[in-house]
Amino acid sequence: MARKFDLIKDIDEKKETLKLAVRVKDLWFVQNRDTNRHMEFILLDQKGDMIPAMVKKEDIDLWEEKLVEGHTYIMHNFKIMKNQGQFRVCDHPYKLLFIGATTIKEQPISNIIGVVDNVRCNPQSKNVVFHIRDLSFVVIGCTFWDSYYFKFMSNWRGEPVSFVVVVMLTQAKIKSSSGWWPVSISNSWNGSKLFMGDECSELVRFKEQWIQYTFLELLSS
Incomplete structure (x- = not known):
């Protein structure tokens, strides 16, 4: 039997492995003064809950052409981090970091x-x-x-x-x-x-x- 999808509202630091079916609601790039840039985006699940996610500068070449705003994916293997900082794009207490082991499959x-x-x-x-x-x-x-x-x-x-x-x-x-x-x-x-x-x-x-x-x-x- 196929494993059920996890819901964004249930994401916390206790669960190490996730299987999400989500849509990329918004996606943008952040460039610092030293010309380094990283990717940030918001993921939306079927219940309407959202969580921020990001790709660091060293991994951006892996994901820049694979992730498209408005498209829907099944995703595995993230690093779960605290959603901290003065400016938070959504209220979820955690955020997802895409790493080399993260996998995605686009949904039709x-x-x-x-x-x-x-x-x-x-x-x-x-x-x-x-x-x-x-x-x-x-x-x-x-x-x-x-x-x-x-x-x-x-x-x-x-x-x-x-x-x-x-x-x-x-x-x-x-x-x-x-x-x-x-x-x-x-x-x-x-x-x-x-x-x-x-x-x-x-x-x-x-x-x-x-x-x-x-x-x-x-x-x-």
Whole structure:
């Protein structure tokens, strides 16, 4: 059985080995007056908890191209340190130091946009399952949980039945197809962002293209 992921809120000096599934929320470089620089970043887990992390100047070549802001990773083997100093980027009492033995594996996280279809609401478990279709008419299963469920249902109920509803989910969690089950997505972490209606220009442009494509399909049929 695969080992469960540790949670950021449970990190302390007592546990020597960690297995984290986290997203790099913010990443930046700090350069001193002597031209030496190191990397600092904030890690975010699925519960929304954050912890600071850093890479020292001597190890920066190992990690500069591997760690990307907004990407999600499974990580092992850190040095756990006290989060001290006058200026702390988050309130966690500890911070993680990346060392040569630290390993990471990037997780498949993407931005997804498409037209909503075949909605099935599950109020008791606070989730909604539906299909989205892209401009190639490819169908992908989608599940939204908790606050994403509430936002989706609020927007969905307010639209006429015949209206085209487009959603975009950033940092979506992708589940590979298995047997009869197709590729599916869901909201991942508290860092995912859900856009609906006319909230951003990408949605407006996609909706215009969808209406144009479906109109042309009707003319050719």
